[in-house]
Amino acid sequence: MKKKGPLQIMFLGTGSDAGKSVIAAGFCRILHRKGYNVAPFKAQNMALNSFVTMDGKEMGRAQVYQAAAAGLLPDVDMNPVLLKPYGNCKTQVILQGKVLVNDTAEGYYRMKEQIFTRVMESYQRLRHRYDTLILEGAGSLTEINLKKSDIVNMEMARAAGAPVIVVADIDRGGVFAALIGTMKLLTPRERKLIIGFIINKFRGSIDLFTDGIKLIEKLTRRPVFGIVPYFDDINLPEEDSVALHSGRKGRRREGADVRIAVISLPLISNYTDFDPLELEKGVSLWYANTPEEILDASVVIIPGTKNTIEDLKWLKEAGFIPVLENLSKGGTSLIGICGGYQMLGNEIRDPYGIESATSRIEGIGFLPIETVLERNKTLTRVSGRCTLDGIQGEQGKGVPIDGYEIHMGKTTVFPGTRRPFIIESKEGTEPEYEEGAVSRDNLVWGTYLHGLFENDLFRERFLIFHGRRGSSGLSYRAYLDAEFDRLAAYIERNVDVEHILKTAERYR
Structure with missing residues (x-):
């Protein structure tokens, strides 16, 4: 009897900052608490917030905190490609933790075959070490002008045979166009990997959105696994500078010492x-x-x-x-x-x-x-x-x-x-x-x-x-660990996790 591969769930977004990284971190903690031997994976990250692993290699911060949520030390195989823009349309390419080259986007795209081979090496190592993988994409899964150079979204899902959940940010508006339009832009082969949706950053009464859910499910023939209400009281490290530009980071407090x-x-x-x-x-x-x-x-x-x-x-x-x-x-x-x-x-x-x-x-x-x-x-x-x-x-x-x-x-x-x-x-x-x-x-x-x-x-x-004046007694690492638990509990209250796991099992 052929041995099953790991359980896999991949989170892709309708756009940048839809909340993929946070949802993926939440699932890492949920499955870790359920006893799964789970690890995160993101083929390619673009961010200036990075980290050095215990063996002296560089990777993106998002997979560092996702690893922590899974109870693991970070490993560059979890993020084999890190792109660090530094101006004048140039980017430093970090491959499996070390600098490969400083180049333009065009130069990077010409190296796709070479880089994707190394990405798959990292993926295969994780696949053999863990029984569950939480994969994450980048930006929008339907950037049709960049499709030929894709190594992180549908191309990675296809290579891994991973079922995909599409995360949409309803706070921006246009969630119907984002989800239904996304499905229309995918090929029939790609659509077979889409198992459903999570609608993120919802404000107001979910009861008023019942008809909206029915419409999305009818027009896409995919379930909405959950609606995650907007929150700003769970503090996790940020992946990139989007949080700075949106004003989510830093605030003045009156009367501070x-x-x-x-x-x-x-x-x-x-x-x-x-x-x-x-x-x-x-x-x-x-x-x-x-x-x-x-x-x-x-x-x-x-x-x-x-x-x-x-x-x-x-x-x-x-x-x-x-x-x-x-x-x-x-x-x-x-x-x-x-x-x-x-x-x-x-x-x-x-x-x-x-x-x-x-x-x-x-x-x-x-x-x-x-x-x-x-x-x-x-x-x-x-x-x-x-x-x-x-x-x-x-x-x-x-x-x-x-x-x-x-x-x-x-x-x-x-x-x-x-x-x-x-x-x-x-x-x-x-x-x-x-x-x-x-x-x-x-x-x-x-x-x-x-x-x-x-x-x-x-x-x-x-x-x-x-x-x-005085001491706060704050243990930062213990604080982060508690935040991962709060995030996991919040997602479990609002997303049908068991439905997702049962559906994902069929892709093993």
Whole structure:
């Protein structure tokens, strides 16, 4: 008797931001709680929020949190292709965790056959390790102008033989055209893989939509498995910058002890670094697009970016530099993370044209460092201690931290400069060295370390140093785990999960 393959469910959307990633994460947690050995998979992701795995490989954040929902450590096979746009119609292509090439969209599409072969390698490895796979697509499943280059939507569904549930965002309007039109645009062979729909982000009384459900089911001959009401009180990491542009991230709170402004760079990356701060009591964190929006901050953060030189030009042209200088003189703390750290130095050079046609640019000049952008990308996980004044803990031993680095540059720190971190472990080895840089007055510091604020003790000491009264006791990882449970319960209340599982079983 032929052995059955894994149970598979693939979520595709009628458009971007329909909620595919969140629904997929919810199903990862639902099936994990039911005892399934489940893993997420997305063939191709386009996002500037990324993560470094334990073996030093880069992948998209969406599959990182989906893996966590499934009770797993992230693995690049869960997201074999990551596309990171960096301006001028160029994209960095990450294949199975490592940089393949920097190219245009046209150049990337010419590599489809080569890349899809590697995608299927990753898929097959997961297929043999897990009894259940939750697959996710990207954007709209019926981008008919891009169909020949598709590796993530119907082409992936066909290759995997995976049953597809189409997720539609009713909050945007036009849900009937989106679902019925989608079915019309699919080929007869593709339609055979569509098992039904989930309507997401519904507002109002579902009872008033009963006739709408009947019409959709009649015209498509597919069931509506559920209607998920709109929610904004379950907090999960965001996949890309859509949440920033839509205003879902960051908000000012009146009377907050600590006021943190994160500068919203045009090519901002890894802003999920600041999610733990946003959750803290007594903290107001917002994303600033203009110099005027940082004037009342007690802490200003220049975050990571996919193009340091071009975003530094934008900072200068937008008038941020004199405002930052005045704030620093007045006692406001200034922090740079990754690309933001590079900007705080004296100069940045790009001799190989990695990011820009500009080969050299003068930095902001707050830290005695210089950076050269190099061809090889640093991807590594580290752990160590923070030795910043006021944060280092009892008897100055240093607060334990862990994090990860994702950057193209090599930074030289001038002799005699104080360093904020001591790295004690790097990908399993134990080389002790200093990292980052601190200004003489202790008001400005920078580091390459992402994920710093996920460290509970470090975050607590940081906030108390900057004026927060008392401790919140927030454990960020425990908080996220509880949010996955809340998401799973919410979906189960509104979606016929058992109907989906029974239908998907027929495709094994």
